[in-house]
Amino acid sequence: MTVVGPTKADAAGLPGTLKIARMDSTQQGLIDQHGRVATDLRVSLTDRCNLRCEYCMPAEGLDWLPSDETLTDVELIRLIAIAVEMLGVRDVRFTGGEPLLRRSLPKIVAETKALPSRPRTAMTSNGLGLKHMAKDLAEAGLDRVNISLDTINRESFAKITRRDRLPDVVEGLAAAREAGLKPVKINAVLLRGINDGDAPELLRWCMDNDYELRFIEQMPLDAQHNWNRDAMVTAGETLSLLGESFTLTQMDGRGSAPAEKFLIDGGPHTVGIIGSVTRPFCGDCNRVRLTADGQIRNCLFARDESDLRTALRTGASDELIAERWRTAIWAKLPGHGINDPAFLQPTRPMSAIGG
Ligand code: SAM
Numbered sequence: 394m395t396v397v398g399p400t401k402a403d404a405a406g407l408p409g410t411l412k413i414a415r416m417d418s419t420q421q422g423l424i425d426q427h428g429r430v431a432t433d434l435r436v437s438l439t440d441r442c443n444l445r446c447e448y449c450m451p452a453e454g455l456d457w458l459p460s461d462e463t464l465t466d467v468e469l470i471r472l473i474a475i476a477v478e479m480l481g482v483r484d485v486r487f488t489g490g491e492p493l494l495r496r497s498l499p500k501i502v503a504e505t506k507a508l509p510s511r512p513r514t515a516m517t518s519n520g521l522g523l524k525h526m527a528k529d530l531a532e533a534g535l536d537r538v539n540i541s542l543d544t545i546n547r548e549s550f551a552k553i554t555r556r557d558r559l560p561d562v563v564e565g566l567a568a569a570r571e572a573g574l575k576p577v578k579i580n581a582v583l584l585r586g587i588n589d590g591d592a593p594e595l596l597r598w599c600m601d602n603d604y605e606l607r608f609i610e611q612m613p614l615d616a617q618h619n620w621n622r623d624a625m626v627t628a629g630e631t632l633s634l635l636g637e638s639f640t641l642t643q644m645d646g647r648g649s650a651p652a653e654k655f656l657i658d659g660g661p662h663t664v665g666i667i668g669s670v671t672r673p674f675c676g677d678c679n680r681v682r683l684t685a686d687g688q689i690r691n692c693l694f695a696r697d698e699s700d701l702r703t704a705l706r707t708g709a710s711d712e713l714i715a716e717r718w719r720t721a722i723w724a725k726l727p728g729h730g731i732n733d734p735a736f737l738q739p740t741r742p743m744s745a746i747g748g
């Protein structure tokens with residue numbers, strides 16, 4: 394197997410300024426027609442979840458994927474190996490649904506980390522049960538975690554997630570820090586009238602506990618299709634809210650990271666703001682997603698998917714799968730289009746894509 398990483402393409406800053414190139418069959422990495430290179434793979438391990446966050450799924454849950462449609466560990470590792478060893482992927486993030494619900498998670502992490510190119514590994518999780526697994530995951534080779542926590546107020550937490558589990562998340566976070574899964578990052582979504590007022594308290598708590606907080610604008614990816622632009626707490630509003638309690642100074646050097654970073658009260662702590670809707674960063678996107686049922690999505694908001702599961706199950710070679718993967722990325726659109734009047738929300742909700 395020849396391993397050739399991608400060259401860093403000349404990705405421009407904004408969707409409107411992206412360059413169009415012509416596909417070249419000798420290209421080895423996951424390069425799209427606008428010159429971006431996908432090196433960050435998000436792997437959804439399951440679409441199931443033990444919380445019911447209001448902005449993600451309905452109270453009654455969803456129709457989960459049938460188990461025979463979900464990739465087995467062997468299939469999953471084969472695809473990750475193709476991505477890492479043949480397609481230039483350098484970062485692998487496990488997500489879901491809730492990735493901690495996949496029992497074989499430590500084994501999947503260990504096998505990913507044991508690949509010859511030793512990719513960086515991370516997990517996005519709600520943190521439930523992490524207190525029992527953090528040490529094993531670190532030993533298996535997990536480098537770091539992002540834990541979702543929208544508020545440190547128990548009542549608002551229970552209202553948003555529809556489960557009274559705040560103490561479990563807090564314990565999971567501490568276990569992650571103790572296991573060395575650092576930096577421990579926290580993802581928070583603000584909902585108007587529910588937890589927006591809790592934002593300064595959450596930031597103070599994160600600073601006190603050495604967690605790196607990032608606020609993410611609510612996106613139209615909920616299964617219920619209830620997203621409403623006017624109700625969304627924008628990045629600008631979040632900055633104003635925090636500005637009432639802290640002095641924030643914007644930092645340079647965002648690169649392909651979605652978060653704009655701000656120094657808090659002169660440092661050393663920082664806070665990130667991810668304005669996916671009002672401050673899109675599509676021009677610098679380096680991500681590709683693999684769903685738990687083996688579909689490649691070149692964007693969170695893509696309306697098309699590429700089926701690698703059928704290829705896997707009908708005897709396709711690694712080279713053929715890699716070629717299908719390249720083709721899927723090549724077609725990536727320049728931007729997510731949320732701000733376009735003709736925007737249509739993708740059929741799959743966030744929990745089944747892998748956030
Ligand atoms: N269950 C894990 C968790 O909550 O961290 C992993 C999957 S979850 C879909 C990944 C991330 O997506 C979480 O940080 C969550 O807050 C975020 N998320 C879910 N729905 C969202 C939405 N409609 N808009 C913005 N972020 C969302």
Ligand code: SF4
Binds near residue numbers: 446449489491541744
């Ligand atoms: Fe579950 Fe994560 Fe969705 Fe919340 S955001 S319901 S924890 S998948």
